[in-house]
Amino acid sequence: MEQPDSSTWDQAHDVPIMSWRSSDLPDHLPEHPVHLVKEPEEPGGLHLRSLYEPSDSTTLIVSLHGALPRGKFKLPRFEWRRTLNRVECARLYLSDSTLEISGSLEIGWYIGTAQQDLHSEYAAFVRSLAAAEGYQHILLVGSSAGGFGALALSRQLADSLAVVFSPQTTISGYQPGHRRALAGASFPDHTTFDAIEADFADRVNMRSLYSQSLDNNFVHYVQNTRDRFHFEAHYAAFALSFGVNPEVGGSARGRRMSFHPERQEEGHAPPSRSQFIRHIEDAYRRYFDADLSVLPPEAVQGANLGNR
Numbered sequence: 647m648e649q650p651d652s653s654t655w656d657q658a659h660d661v662p663i664m665s666w667r668s669s670d671l672p673d674h675l676p677e678h679p680v681h682l683v684k685e686p687e688e689p690g691g692l693h694l695r696s697l698y699e700p701s702d703s704t705t706l707i708v709s710l711h712g713a714l715p716r717g718k719f720k721l722p723r724f725e726w727r728r729t730l731n732r733v734e735c736a737r738l739y740l741s742d743s744t745l746e747i748s749g750s751l752e753i754g755w756y757i758g759t760a761q762q763d764l765h766s767e768y769a770a771f772v773r774s775l776a777a778a779e780g781y782q783h784i785l786l787v788g789s790s791a792g793g794f795g796a797l798a799l800s801r802q803l804a805d806s807l808a809v810v811f812s813p814q815t816t817i818s819g820y821q822p823g824h825r826r827a828l829a830g831a832s833f834p835d836h837t838t839f840d841a842i843e844a845d846f847a848d849r850v851n852m853r854s855l856y857s858q859s860l861d862n863n864f865v866h867y868v869q870n871t872r873d874r875f876h877f878e879a880h881y882a883a884f885a886l887s888f889g890v891n892p893e894v895g896g897s898a899r900g901r902r903m904s905f906h907p908e909r910q911e912e913g914h915a916p917p918s919r920s921q922f923i924r925h926i927e928d929a930y931r932r933y934f935d936a937d938l939s940v941l942p943p944e945a946v947q948g949a950n951l952g953n954r
Contacts, residue, residue, distance in 0.1 A: 705735035706781035712790035728951040756795035769802035866929035
């Protein structure tokens, strides 16, 4: 049997590859799962890589991944595919091409570089895809660094909903080693992270972004109370900035934001599949006033859907 061309077939995810260079989407997207690659418009720029699973639905779920242990996972990374394939809607998985800058970089927060703002480019891509395919509701999901990315993109997508799990809310408050690695890869001309934050506050600090931009999106923020570092260093400060008691949780900004402290697994770990789906369902019902159709776990089959 003839093997598919590796330049047009993603064997790891068992889908064809479709690539283009212009700022616009291709005129016709396929009606089956496809690995989309938007090539950089400037020499040396980063690609936008995504896995798109279309659906005859009004809803598009966008999944962003967290840290990537380089010895365990390979790029591109499309996280939560097995779990989200239970949700009967369109799905888009975004890979953080910041990590392509260096083979040792494990967490990039979808930052891009000083010259290339991946948050804005991915947000524009999601906006164009939703408009072209007729998706009326956009829901972005992510845990940890994926949650940071979901918060950042959602702020640029009017009426979108970010469902985030124990995210970082400012990179300066994260582990020094990962912070230095990102600074060296993405902002090599800046000598300190304070200098980076002074020039790119809205990209590296979600507290700054949310305090200085319009409330045009919705946020459902879930924090594991047994992850004390993220609770104290990231969640509590973010909740307090909106007048919400972090220990109790609650709503803010005219109910556009809700905070949900919840006891989960000890330490910084992603939520269980059932917790992940439950919060997506609850948030969708709360903010879009409708129910998602979710299949039972045993209904999802396939060897190439990933470990989540």
